[in-house]
Amino acid sequence: xxxxxxxxxxxxxxxxxxxxxxxSGRMVAxxxxxxxxxxxxxxxxxxxxxxxxxxxxxxAAQVLxxxxxxxxxxxxxxxxxxETTVVWERATGRPVTRxxxxxxxxxxxxxxELAGRPxxxxxxxRSGMDIAGYFSGPRLRWLLDSVPHAxxxxxxxxxxxxxxxxxxxxxLTGGPDGGLHVTDVTNASRTSLMDVRTCRxxxxxxxxxGIPPTMLPEIRPSVGVLGTATALSPALPITAAxxxxxxxxxxxxxxxxxxxxxxYGTGSFLLQNTGAELVRSRxxxxxxxxxQLAGEPVxxxxxxxxxxxxxxxxxxxxxxxxxxxxxEVETLARTVxxxxxxxxxxxxxxxxxxxxxxxxxxxxxxxxxxxxKGHLARAVLEATGWQTRDVVQAMAADSGxxxxxxxxxxxxxxxxxxxxxxxxVLDTPVVRPMVGETVSLGAAYAxxxxxxxxxxxxxxxxxxxxxxxxxxxxxxxxxxxxxxxxWERAVRLSIAWGAR
Numbered sequence: 465x466x467x468x469x470x471x472x473x474x475x476x477x478x479x480x481x482x483x484x485x486x487x488s489g490r491m492v493a494x495x496x497x498x499x500x501x502x503x504x505x506x507x508x509x510x511x512x513x514x515x516x517x518x519x520x521x522x523x524a525a526q527v528l529x530x531x532x533x534x535x536x537x538x539x540x541x542x543x544x545x546x547e548t549t550v551v552w553e554r555a556t557g558r559p560v561t562r563x564x565x566x567x568x569x570x571x572x573x574x575x576x577e578l579a580g581r582p583x584x585x586x587x588x589x590r591s592g593m594d595i596a597g598y599f600s601g602p603r604l605r606w607l608l609d610s611v612p613h614a615x616x617x618x619x620x621x622x623x624x625x626x627x628x629x630x631x632x633x634x635x636l637t638g639g640p641d642g643g644l645h646v647t648d649v650t651n652a653s654r655t656s657l658m659d660v661r662t663c664r665x666x667x668x669x670x671x672x673x674g675i676p677p678t679m680l681p682e683i684r685p686s687v688g689v690l691g692t693a694t695a696l697s698p699a700l701p702i703t704a705a706x707x708x709x710x711x712x713x714x715x716x717x718x719x720x721x722x723x724x725x726x727x728y729g730t731g732s733f734l735l736q737n738t739g740a741e742l743v744r745s746r747x748x749x750x751x752x753x754x755x756q757l758a759g760e761p762v763x764x765x766x767x768x769x770x771x772x773x774x775x776x777x778x779x780x781x782x783x784x785x786x787x788x789x790x791x792e793v794e795t796l797a798r799t800v801x802x803x804x805x806x807x808x809x810x811x812x813x814x815x816x817x818x819x820x821x822x823x824x825x826x827x828x829x830x831x832x833x834x835x836x837k838g839h840l841a842r843a844v845l846e847a848t849g850w851q852t853r854d855v856v857q858a859m860a861a862d863s864g865x866x867x868x869x870x871x872x873x874x875x876x877x878x879x880x881x882x883x884x885x886x887x888x889v890l891d892t893p894v895v896r897p898m899v900g901e902t903v904s905l906g907a908a909y910a911x912x913x914x915x916x917x918x919x920x921x922x923x924x925x926x927x928x929x930x931x932x933x934x935x936x937x938x939x940x941x942x943x944x945x946x947x948x949x950x951w952e953r954a955v956r957l958s959i960a961w962g963a964r
Contacts, residue, residue: 466535466536467486467487467534467535467536468487468535468536468538468912468917469484469485469486469492469531469534469535469536469537469538470484470485470537470538470539470540470541470908470911470912470917471483471484471524471527471528471537471539471540471541471700471908471911472484472485472540472541472542472543472904472905472907472908472911473520473523473524473540473541473542473543473632473907474543474544474708474711474901474903474904474907475516475520475542475543475544475545475628475629475632476544476545476708476903477545477548477565477566477567477730478498478499478501479496479497479498479499479519480496480497480499480516480519480520480523481494481495481496481523481904482494482495482496482520482523482524482526482527482528483495483527483901483904483908484527484528484530484531484537485904485905485908485912486535487912487917487918488927489899489905489908489909489924489927489928490899491899491901491904491905492531492534492535493527493530493531494527495522495523495524495526495527495530496523497519497522497523499511499512499515499516499519500512500515502562505570507568507569507570507572507813508568508569508570509564509565509567509568510561510562510563510564510565510568511548511562511563511565512559512562512563513550513552513559513562513563513631514559516563516628516631516632517631517632517635520632520635520636521695521696524696525696525697528696528697528698537698537700538700538701538912538915538917539700539701539702539703539704539911539912539914539915539917540636540693540696540700540701540702540703540704540911541702541703541704541705541706541907541908541909541910541911541912542629542632542633542702542704542705542706542907543629543705543706543707543708543711543903543904543906543907544627544628544629544632544651544705544707544708545565545566545628545707545708546566546627546651546654546707546708546709547566547598547599547600547603547627547654547655548563548564548565548566548600548627548628549563549564549600549603549604549607549625549627550563550625550626550627550628550630550631551604551607551611551614551618551623551624551625551679552623552624552631553622553623553624554621554622554623554624554640555622555640556640557634557635557639557640557643560607560611560614560617560623561607561611563628563631564603564606564607566598568597568603569597569813569822570597570606571597571602571603571605571606572597572822574597574602574605574606574609575595575596575597575602575822578595578602578672578673579594579595581672583672586668586669586672587656587669587672590659590660590666590668590669591653591655591656591657591658591659591660591666591669592653592660592742592744592745592750592751592752593656593750593751593752594820595656596820596822597822598769598816599654599655599656600627600654600655600656600657601655601656601657601669601673601675602656602673604625604655604673604675604679605673605674605675608674608675609674618676618678618679619676619678621676621678623679624645624679624681625675625679625680625681626645626647626681627647627651627654627655627707629647629648629651629705629707630645630646630647630651630681633646633690633691633702633705635695636691636693636694636695636696636702637691637692637693637694637695637702638694638695639695644690644691645681645682646681646682646683646684646690646691647681647682647683647684647705648683648684648685648686648690648704648705648706648707648756649663649683649684649685649686649753649755649756649762650686650705650706650707650710650752650753650754650755650756651705651706651707652665652681652683652753653752653753654707654752656669656673657669657670657673657675657680658683660742660751660752660753660764661742663683663753663756663762664683665677665680665683684705685756685757685758685759685760686704686705686706686710686755686756686757686910687703687704687755687756687757687758687910687911687913687914688703688704688757688758688759688914689701689702689703689758689914690702690703690704690705701915702911703910703911703912703914703915704907704910704911704913704914705907706755706906706907706910708903709727709733709735709767709903710735710752710753710754710755710765710906711902711903711904711906711907711910712725712727712733712735712873712902712903712906713725713735713737713754713755713765713906714755714906714907714909714910715873715899715901715902715903715904715905715906715907715908715909716871716873716897716902716906716928717909717921717924717925717927717928718735718736718737718871719737719763719921719924719925720737720739721737721738721739721865722736722737722863722865722866722867722868723736723737723868723871724736724737724859724867724870724871725870725871725872725873725902726852726870726871726872726873726874727872727873727874727902727903728773728774728848728872728873728874728875728876728877728882729773729774729874729875729876730772730773730774730775730778731769731770731771731772731773731774731775731816732769732770732773732848732851732852732874732876733767733768733769733770734767734768734770734852734855734856734859734870735752735754735765735766735767736765736766736767736859736863736865736867737754737763737764737765738754738764738765738766738863738865739763739764740761740762740763740764741764742764743764743766743862743863744862745766745858745862746861746862747818747857747858747859747861747862748768748817748818748819748820748858749766749767749768749817749818749855749858749859749862750766750767750768750769750817751764751766752764752765752766752767753765755910757913758914766859766862766863767817768816768817768818768854768855768856768858768859769816769817770816770817770848770851770852770855771810771812771813771814771815771816772810772811772812772826773810773848773851773876774790774874774875774876775810775812776808776810776844776847776848777790777793777844777845777876778790779810779812780793780840780841780844781793786837786840786841787841790875791878791879793841793844793845793879794845794879794880794881794882796837796838796841797838797841797842797844797845797881798838798881799836799838800836800838800839800842802839802842803830803839803842803843803846804830804832804834804835804836804839804842804843805830805832805834805835805950806828806829806830806831806835806839806840806842806843807828807829807830807843807846807847807850807950807951807954808826808827808828808829808840808843808844808846808847809824809826809827809828809829809847809954809955809957809958810826810847811824811825811826811827811958811959811962812825812826814962815955815958815959817854817855817858818854818855818857818858819854819955819959821959821962823959823962823963824955824958824959824961824962825958825961825962826958827954827957827958827961828840828843829953829954829957830950830954842881845879845881845882845885846885846889848876848882848886849882849885849886849889849890850889850948850951852870852886852889852890853889853890853948853951854955856870856890867890867892868892868893869892869893869894869895870886870890870892870893870894870895871895871896871897872886872894872895872896873896873897873900873902873903874900877896877900880934883896883932883934884934884937886934887934887935887936887937888936888937888940888941888944889941889944889948890936891936891941891945892936893933893934893935893936894933894934895930895932895933895934896930896931896932896933897928897929897930897931898928898929898930898931899929900931909924909927
């Protein structure tokens, strides 16, 4: 009998990858294509949805051909960059403009206007998140207001909205010829338009943002049959969709309340499972959906999103020229014993969780003639650790859940100095899994679970294996706790500078 395999499409911010996994969670094939990044104005970031759709078709066809003789692919799962907004014509499938990417900040003035309304409290009360340009709702509103004739066409029912998984599923299942217009609860929860308790589009939120309900996809569970990808050969059932960070939580098998993962890439995204009960954030984290299996209650999470993590290392390389490659930052940082009293706050376009201060600006604090490029490199790495501690403390205040360990993934986890700093600054073990492709693996796990390739989440847990672990040093942990107020002071300076 042919081995049963699962296809995962991981549609990310810079590229689209198609990967095939076997029952043990081992990646057996992968294909990848990058797509262009458009920056038409300062703060504007756009993607071409048609290019991404073409890349999805191409990489999926290639990887299916790669495994054609080694097993039977039985399901497709999709993970996608979150909050990126696409609007297209129902009749033709043509986007009305390029996709507005999650990093895009063009809605800043609109967000200020919306946040100043007397009924603005409705948004966090219903959606679980504050009004912020980070989410899809304000981008969709901006698009309707700014693209000629978009609003009148949307009111007539001619236009459809979706995040990237909705766009791909619609095209995979037929596009203008009967394509399914659906999303899953994790992606819907990132729009500010869904009631986080009922997991339905909320009429009052739609009215607040001025969004016609006819544009919106049907909300489905994350795990369960969503449709058939007839655009692929052979056609495959689409049995899972999750946004990328929730997919990573799934791939890290964080299924119990208190279990958490953090993905360290361009930014960092820490999610802690809070179980079937929604925990309201009061400390600057986001109350969001973790995942939902068909026929089961929704599982929730608290999330702390940090905009700049690995991007700060890139700045050290490309902006300052102090290192030739990202890997060199650890070597340079190890030339000194500490940060020399130097702190880098990477608020290049404001601070996200737990501060949510768009006016904050990046700064380097504590410079003296003693500070060298080694100290600066160390402060760059430590900035990611300090920001993680900010988020973890906010989550603890909100949920009351302990953090038994932090499971980590992403490119920065190869930096051993940073990982040890994380363990010390959090005073908790930091664990990296054997399979680093946790976003793609999570999409594959969810898809395979829906078709019985794995019996339950406990079977997925048995697939998880540790690759490396960093344990906190009690002396270092105590010293960093004493040093933490210096970081907090630097953050306050960053916010004050931007407010001038």
